[in-house]
Amino acid sequence: MVDDWLNYPDCKMLENRFVTLLSDFGLSDVYVGVMKGVITQINPRLRVVDLTHQIPPQNITAARFSLINAYPYFPNGTVHVAVVDPGVGSHRRAIAIQLDSGFLVGPDNGLFSGVLSQTKVIAVVELTNPEYWRTSAPSQTFHGRDIFAPVGAHLASGVPLKHLGETIDPTTLAQLELPAMNITAAGITGCIQYIDHFGNLISNIPAAEVQGKTWSVVVGKETILGSLTYSDRQLGELVALVGSHGWVEIAVNGGSAQSRLQLDWGATLEVITNLG
Amino acid sequence: MVDDWLNYPDCKMLENRFVTLLSDFGLSDVYVGVMKGVITQINPRLRVVDLTHQIPPQNITAARFSLINAYPYFPNGTVHVAVVDPGVGSHRRAIAIQLDSGFLVGPDNGLFSGVLSQTKVIAVVELTNPEYWRTSAPSQTFHGRDIFAPVGAHLASGVPLKHLGETIDPTTLAQLELPAMNITAAGITGCIQYIDHFGNLISNIPAAEVQGKTWSVVVGKETILGSLTYSDRQLGELVALVGSHGWVEIAVNGGSAQSRLQLDWGATLEVITNLG
C-alpha cells in the first residue's frame, strides 16, 4: 500500500490537481470527511471539491444526471470520485476511467454512463491492484473510504491508470437504461429525469428540440408556454424553459413546480412545437 | 473570454486569495460544485469558502443578514460572490463592488445593502464586459455559473474592478427596506429579522440599546429577562440575550425558541429597559 505522499516528490506541479466527490452519504455523518482525510493522508496538496453528497440514497439515475452536468466545468486532469453504490460488497466491479479531459472513479453500475455517452474514452481499468487501496483488506461496506478515495488520490497525483488494475473493454461497462424521448407528428413525449432543490422539473428533452421554435409543455391538464427565463412569468406562475443544463424544464417563478404540480421523478410530459 | 489561469503568471502572490460563495442553491444539486469548477478553471490557486447555500429560496432578507455577519471575518481582498437572484434573466443589473477590505459580486437586488450600510464603498461597476464571463452567451437562468463565479475568480486573481464593466453611481444601487426599530418612552419595538438553525429568534434591535442596562423582551404573553448566555437559564427555559452577531435575540437553553414561541420571520417584539 502506497500511503505516504513523500512518494510524490514532484508535488510542486501537483498542488492544483483536483479531486471531486459525489455520493449519497449525506452531510450528517463523518463519511465524507473521512474520505477527505484519506485523500489528504495520501497527498495533502490535492484540492477536494464536493459536487454533492445529497443524491437520494441509492439513486443512480440522479447521480448519473449530476455527473453529466458537473463534468464539463472542471480543469483538465480532474479526478471525479462518485460513490452511489447499492452493490458495495457484491460482485459489481470497481473501476477507473480515463477520458479526454479527466478521470472517473467508482462502482461499475451505470453511474458514469451519461458522461461516457458524451465523451471519448481513452481507457478503463478494474481496480484490482490493492497497492493503491487504503488497505489490502477493505471493509465490505465503505469502498469510498477504502478503495475509491485512495485510488482517486493516487490518480490525481500522477499514477498512470494502468497501474491501478486490469484493463477492461469499455463496451462491457454497465449502462443505465433511461426512458426514451419519443418524437411523433403530434409532439415529443419525454419524462422528468431530475427534480432539483427549487422544485424545478427537468425533462429528458434536449434544448435542440425546441430552440428557434414556439413551443409549449403539456403535463396533466396544464399547457405551459415555452419562455426564456423565470421572470417572463408573474410571481407564482408556471413557466417552461430551457434550463442552464440544456434540457426543457418546468418551473414556477419564485416557487416550486414540484409542489404545484405534484409530479414525481419519471412522470411523463409532452412538448408541442410550432403551435398555431 | 479569458479562460486560462496561465494569464495569471504572478500566481505566487495569489495562492491565498479567497472567494466566498453564498446562495439559495441548496446542497442537493451540483449547482454549487459547478460554480467551484468554473472558478478553478479560471485560477486553480484560488481558495473557495462556502458561507452558506441554504438561504431560503429567493429570501434576499436572509442573504443580506448573512452577508453582514460574515463579511468582517475574512482576509483583506476576499471576493464575496452572493447569488440569491429571483430576477435572473430580467433587467436587474449584475454588479461588482469594491469596498475598503474586500469585494462583493452578485445581482443588484438589495442583497448587499446591509454590508454597504456599514462599509466605505470605493467603486461599483455593472458587469457589462463579457470578456470576464464564462461565455459571451450566458444562460438565462444560471448567472452564478456564467457571470458571477467567473467574474469573482478574475477579481480575486487581480483584475482591476474597472475592467469588469461600466462604473455606476453607488447611490443608484437597490436597497432592501427592513421594518424599522421604533424607540418610544415605553420601550423599543422591533421585529425578528432572522431565525437560525437552532431556532434562535434574532431581532433587529442592536446591542447598544440594552448594554449596561437591565432589560427584558416582551413577546406575546411572555416577558423574558435579558441575560448574558444560554446557560443563565435552566435547560428548556426561554432566555433573552445579545447574540454573537450583536443583536438582541430570544433563545431556549438547550432547545428552540422558534418551536416554543411559534414565531415567524418579521414577527414583532418589544424591549423594555431599566425595569423596576
Place this chain on the structure above:
Amino acid sequence: MVDDWLNYPDCKMLENRFVTLLSDFGLSDVYVGVMKGVITQINPRLRVVDLTHQIPPQNITAARFSLINAYPYFPNGTVHVAVVDPGVGSHRRAIAIQLDSGFLVGPDNGLFSGVLSQTKVIAVVELTNPEYWRTSAPSQTFHGRDIFAPVGAHLASGVPLKHLGETIDPTTLAQLELPAMNITAAGITGCIQYIDHFGNLISNIPAAEVQGKTWSVVVGKETILGSLTYSDRQLGELVALVGSHGWVEIAVNGGSAQSRLQLDWGATLEVITNLG
C-alpha cells in the same frame, strides 16, 4: 492578540497543515463560514476540512462517536476543532489536547472522551491565554468563532500547546458515560449508540465480539442473521453486519433500518453468537 499570518514566516512548511471542524451549527447559517474566515485571517495557508456540522443540536454523544470514527484518517499534526457546546458561556473549561498524531480543541464536556480512550495523551491545557483568541473580550455564545477556531489555527501553524494556557491533569477531563455492553452466557446486550443518514442502526458492540463466529442480532421480535454486507440480503430485507466503523450494526439493503424498526438512539439490542 496575534492576528497576522505574517507572524508565521515559515509558512512554506505549513501550507499542508489541516484543521478539521465538527459542530452542531448546521449549514443554513454563516456560523461555519465565519469560523473558516477567522482561520484564514490567522493563516491563509491552512487547509480546512469539514467533518460534519449536522450533529443533532447539543448531542455530545453523537459528536463523540463521530470524532472516534474520523480521527484516524487524517495526517499527523491535524488539529480537530469540535464545537458541540451546550455549556458555552458557563464555567465549563475550554481545552486543547495534544495526542500522538494530532490535536483536539473544544469544550471540556466529554466530546473527546471517545478518542481519548483509544489514544495516548501527550498534554492538555486549558485555553486561558487570550493572546491566541480572536479577541480578549469573546462573546458569551460563540466560542467557536472567538476562541476555538483561532486557537486551532494558531496550533496548526506551529504554536506550542503550552503557550495556549495552563497545563491541566488529563484525569480531570470530563467523561461521557455511555450505556455499557453486557456479556452474559445467553449473549451480549448493548444499545444503539448512533443512527446514520441511511438509517443504519449502529450498536456499541465491537466487531471483536462476533468475528469468526456465527451470530445474530435480536431486537424486538426480529432475529437478524449476521452477514458480511448489505447485498447479502434481498433488497428491502433487514441485515446485521459489522459496519466500516468496527461496530455491529443493523441495516436494510436499499432502505432504512430506522424507518423499518422504529428504533431510536439508546434502544437496546442483543447479539447471540455460535447459534445452533
